[in-house]
Amino acid sequence: MVLFFAKDDKVYAVDSSVEFDQSAIEKLEWLFSGAQLVESDRIDGKFVGPRREMITPWSTNAVEITQNMGLEGIRRIEEFIADGENTPFDPMLNRRYEALDQSIYVINKEPEKIVYIDDIESYNRAEGLALSEEEIAYLKEVSEKMGRPLTDSEVFGFSQVNSEHCRHKIFGGTFVIDGEEKPSSLFNMIKHTTKTNPNRVTSAYKDNCAFLQGPVVEQFSPERHDVPDYFTVKDFESVISIKAETHNFPTTVEPFNGAATGTGGEIRDRIAGGKGAFPVAGTAVYMTAYPRLDDSHSWEAQMPPRKWLYQTPADILIKASNGASDFGNKFGQPLICGSLLTFEHGEQGKEYGYDKVIMQAGGIGYGRKVDSLKDEPTTGNKVVLLGGDNYRIGMGGGAVSSVATGEYQSDIELNAIQRSNPEMQKRAYNAIRAVSEEDHNPIISIHDHGAGGHLNCLSELVETTGGRIDIDQLPIGDPTLSHREIIGNESQERMGLVIDAKYIDHLKRIADRERAPMYTIGETTGDMQFTFVDNRTGEKPIDWQLEYMFGKAPRTIMRDKKMASNFDEVKYSTTNIIKYIEQVLQIEGVACKDWLTNKVDRSVTGKIAVQQTVGEVQVPLNDYAAVAIDYQGKAGIATALGHAPVAAMIDSKAGSRLAIGEALTNIALAPLSYGLKGVSLSANWMWPCRNEGEDARLYDAVEAASDMAVELGINIPTGKDSLSMTQKYKDGKSVIAPGTVIITSAAEVSDVKQCVRAALKHTESRLVYVDMSRSEFELGGSAFAQTVGKIGDSAPDIASAGYFAAAFEAVQKLVREGKVMAGHDVSGGGLITALLEMTFADNSTGATVDLDVLGESDLIRVLFSEKPALVLQVADAKAIVAELSAAGVDAYDLGAVNLERQFVVKACGVEFELLQNHLRDLWYKTSYLLDCRQSGEKKAAERYANYAQQPLQFRFPEGFVGSYSSLGIDPKRRERTGVKAAIIREKGTNGEREMAYSLFLAGFDVKDVTMTDLVSGRETLEDVNMIVFCGGFSNSDVLGSAKGWAGAFLYNEAAKRALDNFYAREDTLSLGVCNGCQLMIELGLITPEDAVKPRMLHNDSHKFESSFVGLDVEQSNAVMFSSLVGSKLGIWVAHGEGKFSLPMEEKHYNIALKYSYADYPANPNGSDYAVAGIASADGRHVAMMPHLERAIKPWNWAYYPEQREDEVTPWIEAFINACKWIEKKLK
DSSP: OEEEEEETTEEEEEEESSOOOHHHHHHHHHHTTTOEEOSSSOEEEEEEEEOTTSOOHHHHHHHHHHHHTTOOOEEEEEEEEEOOTTOOOOTTTEEEEEEEOTTTTOOOOOOOOOOEESOHHHHHHHHTOOOOHHHHHHHHHHHHHHTSOEEHHHHHHHHHHTSHHHHOTTTTSEEEETTEEOSSOHHHHHHHHHHHOOTTEEEOSSSSSEEEEEEEEEEEEESOSSSOEEEEEEEEEEEEEEEEEEOHHHHHHSHHHHHHHHHHHHHHHHHTSTTOOEEEEEEEEEEESOOOOOTTOGGGGGSOOOOOSSOOHHHHHHHHHHHHHHHHHHHTOOEEEEEEEEOEEEETTEEEEOSSOEEEEEEEEEEEGGGSSOOOOOTTOEEEEEEOOBOSOSTTHHHHTTSOBTSSOHHHHHHTOOOOOHHHHHHHHHHHHHHHHSSSOOEEEEEEOOTTHHHHHHHHHTTTTOEEEEGGGSOBSOTTOOHHHHHHOOOSSEEEEEEOGGGHHHHHHHHHHTTOOEEEEEEEOSSOEEEEEETTTTEEEEEEEHHHHHOOOOOOEEEEOOOOOOOOOOOOOGGGHHHHHHHHTTSTTTSOOHHHHTTSOSOTTSOEEEOSEETTTTEEOOSEEEEESSTTOSSEEEEEEEOOHHHHHHOHHHHHHHHHHHHHHHHTTSOBTTGGGGOEEEEEEEOBTTSTTHHHHHHHHHHHHHHHHHHHTOEEEEEEEEOBOEEEOTTSOEEEOOOEEEEEEEEEESOGGGOOBSSOOSSSEEEEEEESSOOOOOOTTSHHHHHTTOOOSOOOOOSOHHHHHHHHHHHHHHHHTTOOSEEEEEOTTHHHHHHHHTTTTSSSOEEEEEGGGGOOOOHHHHHHOOOOEEEEEESOHHHHHHHHHHTTOOEEEEEEEESSSOEEEEETTEEEEEOHHHHHHHHHHHHHHHHHHHHOHHHHHHHHHHTTTSOOOOBOOTTOOOOHHHHTOOTTOOSOOSOEEEEEEOTTBOOHHHHHHHHHHHTOEEEEEEHHHHHHTSOOOTTOSEEEEOOBOGGGGTTSTTHHHHHHHHTOHHHHHHHHHHHHOSSOEEEEETHHHHHHHHHTOSSTTOSSOOEEEOOTTSSOEEEEEEEEEOSOOOGGGTTTTTOEEEEEEEESSOEEEOOSOGGGSEEEEEESSSSTTTSSSOOGGGEEEEEOTTSSEEEESSBGGGSSSGGGSSSOOTTOOOSSOTTHHHHHHHHHHHHHHHO
């Protein structure tokens, strides 16, 4: 039975197996914010809603909310919107309905029976399995050995597990170039780097991610995880994780879910490292064809737009970045470093472009060294699944991702697309995190579910023993699934574990507390047989030896011949110099990336030291990212990116060297604990293989990368390949992507407080140019060449790895000694872009530079060549140049930094002044054009008009010294104080650890409390005096931010009693931040007497807003802010529904915090009266949207006053004030 609840143009369709009484209907009407039950089993009219065959993650969360409210029998809830004349919708996810009736969820399909395959060739074609002739012959041989036809599940399973996407057959294959068999496979060349230079690597090539030796750091976690317990601090020896993953095909077809599940998969890879590890921060790279945003972008006319297969490039850029951002935002992983490239070009009868897009998700994290290697399972171990249900999602994704997009019919390609549910992944991770933080980690082995679904994950878990998997124990979200679909679907957010049977109950208690669905689904057998059995019927859709599944098909042989690249040279006129600068600053790869950074959380975890934005104007300029490993804020991890695919079209070897050079030049500005030898790389290869000449170019590129890494003395312990980068169109045309390698660098940081950023400091100083390449100022492959419609005939290069290493180490020495005030690499856009960008982060700095010292006589070449280099701001250029020269490094004093907002360039016989603000606006314009597509034209225009008019301005509390000792706190404290607070979290909360640490640092003993603790009665809050509702996305914000969380309090007796009793006491304080703020407002805890209460609404931009903004502490009686009144401080915001809607006049409210500017984007959500936080009438309870817990340390701030050298920021006083107030109450 489907019931309809309607309000305005929205209908909620509730599919239930039970009839509801009036109480249940009232609960649902509350949950649906006043939508009323429709007394009819049909609603006429056109609607847009989800495809009936794909249960949405929104529905999964909505159903769980109803279960937590005590409503049973609901199977599905979806949201439908009345269809206007031209209601836009994404046909990949939604469809139009002519009416809403009882059939909207009906799928007329019975589960298919097991099919025995007699004709494997025909089955391969029909299902799009991408099996080769050799593999088909192999399967026939296996069938003969087994004496029976193979089942559909076995053939399908083999195709997924052995797809190019999963098994990397080309990288492990034999290359024959110009008739000569090459001596090494691509994979062996990459492995050679770690064999030659193991350095800090502890695990490579054999796990979901690579691990590097890390420092001894602190673990801040609850003592026990199966009950509410207090946080403690323990030392442990760490390892650092690095991983990057591509999700190109899914992002081309359905960008939001493609990029979201790519991000989720990469996070799971780092979770599954060793026996469980901890992701900290993410990176992202997007490469598409030209988005054609503005008619003035003349370079986009070089090729006509195609009849795009699924999505336009502009749509892909917006939707893919939305998907990646959304997953990280909801899971709780900040995305703090990235890159973007748009490209297409026609020449020599070929068309090149990222029509098949690149979406790379990467990241860094850490683990405990003792758990960094998986153990071997033994017979009788249990196989456990953590995570969500099986749906008909992602069928055949591994195989379809291995061929050219457009090669198969669209229904097969659509069937391979996954959906994302980050909140479910967070729950599974919480359970894994819990056991991984215990003194004894019971996990034997762990693997994530990605390509190939259960097939890949579970077969690898039992690879050394064999295993039995009980299909009847697998969770089913769609009763029409066949055995093959249950086994092979790629539903995301699931983790497979092998664990000793004696620890099952312990893990189950933790999983239940975290609301992480857990299923014991089988066991290891010791007979090397791999069996899926349905114990209800005895059917075995898969039952064969593991060796048959993993295959022994013939080795892949790649035959090709070298093809010379003969692209036209770049032609130009120096009289157009200003036009060229203006154009280069607007091409997407160079232009401002604010449209990307303003929607992605860059502060969650409270460990972020360097992210994209910088300076008082807060624009994205930093070349790398850095995080602290623990809350002490010393040892950390840095990461950076590099790529040069257009240069690689000219010379694929040079392209590899330039990509490595950029990734290293970027990370050189972080103080690395072990210099260059401490850096490891991930190499991700995206190549249009099996196009003439491309396989040879790939071999050269991999060989060059391997050789350079070996010569530099570093390694490449991880990576991925995606070697089907061709887009085929229905008219027979093919567009091939440039062969691309994206390099990710990662290394341990000695002290995150010494990290160098890109914004110029406001002091008398000079700029020094450091040549990292000793190559010519070539223009081939540059952004400038793109803007004049060319690729070029000669690209820059790195002449000597030895010289590059010497230059890197010399710069590192300067960074560690504190001699570099600011720095920027020379790459996209060339030297002129680097110089200008260093002045873009404020409204006062400028520079006067003389480029003749570089010895290049061609003005265009010296300004726009992208040969690797660094520009450093230093106090004493003469001494720095002398020091670098003594180290054998070419360095030059370019000129002076000024504070008059003047930018003068002298070079090649000319001198000219550039208007920085005008050029910054042009640089920002591309971001504005893209932002129009995600924030709407009105808010995008407001952001564009105001971004430079709202500089951060601070006023610290009088007498604030910023030292631990002056505040009476001890960062090394490990004993109890007796002043007790609790953090309260719901499923989807992701900001709990940094909040707990802020309370702990201020002097509280901090208890970890979940909603399951309160609902079950395990926790009553009777022994704590302060509670904090933490930030995040409880229930993924489904049905409104904190609505489901509020329902768990209101409709569960024990939880409601605990909350009511706490607020009835006179010795208590409470704080709600972000999602916790939304909860307090929803429950009416701040203004309980108001007849019409405040509400939290969607941001005016109707998107997630992430920024570092100014906050004014208002005059109020708020206990926490008593010592901060009158201050103006910086703080992070990260929310989607942060608008305070205050129905009464301003003076009615006890306003504690306001945004420093009333207008967007400094007021990020449009809150009434620019309110950021309000207090109860007695000042004891505060609800605020910004994250003060992520701004406790100076290195947390995206911009901190340059003259201060504090250990903590004034925000710590809010927690100290609370602690002192409670201490007085307890006396």
